[in-house]
Amino acid sequence: MILLQRLRSLIFLVCLPLVTAGVCLAALADFRISSNDAARAQIYPRLWAKILTRMAGIRVRVTGMENIDPQATYVFAGNHCSQLDIYSFQGYFPHDFRWIAKKELFDVPIFGAAMRKVGFISIDRTRGRKALKSLNLAAERIGAGSSVLIFPEGTRSKDGRLHPFKAGAILLAIRSGVPIVPVGFNNASRLLPKGKLLPSSGEIVIRIGHPIPTEKYTPKEKQALAAILHDKVAELLDPIHLPKEEPHPLKNG
Numbered sequence: 001m002i003l004l005q006r007l008r009s010l011i012f013l014v015c016l017p018l019v020t021a022g023v024c025l026a027a028l029a030d031f032r033i034s035s036n037d038a039a040r041a042q043i044y045p046r047l048w049a050k051i052l053t054r055m056a057g058i059r060v061r062v063t064g065m066e067n068i069d070p071q072a073t074y075v076f077a078g079n080h081c082s083q084l085d086i087y088s089f090q091g092y093f094p095h096d097f098r099w100i101a102k103k104e105l106f107d108v109p110i111f112g113a114a115m116r117k118v119g120f121i122s123i124d125r126t127r128g129r130k131a132l133k134s135l136n137l138a139a140e141r142i143g144a145g146s147s148v149l150i151f152p153e154g155t156r157s158k159d160g161r162l163h164p165f166k167a168g169a170i171l172l173a174i175r176s177g178v179p180i181v182p183v184g185f186n187n188a189s190r191l192l193p194k195g196k197l198l199p200s201s202g203e204i205v206i207r208i209g210h211p212i213p214t215e216k217y218t219p220k221e222k223q224a225l226a227a228i229l230h231d232k233v234a235e236l237l238d239p240i241h242l243p244k245e246e247p248h249p250l251k252n253g
Contacts (some may be wrong), residue, residue, distance in 0.1 A: 005057075009198035012056040023048040024114035031117050032250075039096065041118040049091030057189060057201025058084065060092040064208030064236075068181060070095060073147050074211060075173040078183030079233055079241060080151035081160045082192045085185045088204045093137035097147040100138060101170075121148060134206060135172060149183070152226065160189030160242050165230045167222040174219055179211035182229055184236025207236040 027044040053060060068074065076097065078085065088097075098224050103122045108113040124134035142148055150172065152165035173180040184207040192199040209232050217225050234242055
């Protein structure tokens, strides 16, 4: 059984770049022979993710879809503890959405062109006017009807637990003016923790919470919204993903 799992994991790792390149080329070819329909093109990133999760023996279950309007635009915000968060959400989350990716990825041959074609949103992570302009353009895209997923922690959690949210990601939701929806990714860190290359088979459970309106928040209140969102995401997580409780200063006195 262990040997079979290792073989499956190795096949996943070897096929990852091949599947990615193949799906990107298929998407670009489709755009050449048909209309530039970004909504229709979402079948390609969804196919990409489903192929990879199935190769790794990973099952995905999504709960809480009744909490959102399938026709509405949202900023989805979740914990980030594994690379599998991306595959599971892309492959099995039924709501139409786009990814926000750093602008450098759009310069990668074939991959970057495919990202543009399917409507992914570029954002500049540097500081200064370019970054602010990039943020405003992304907010306009979202406000015009493009739902997105963000990971407010900024990077993958090393221990699989929820960490504080960075307010910059929350600012994007405030400026777009659309509700922000808490998302909880469960068990992904056990199957593929940060720093590991070979995934284990198993089930990932994605829980969708209730939308949080953003209209009443100003950019100066991004920290307050980040704290509320953090608590809402925590409510969607299994205990192993919850932040460690800090010891009370009086208890050690």
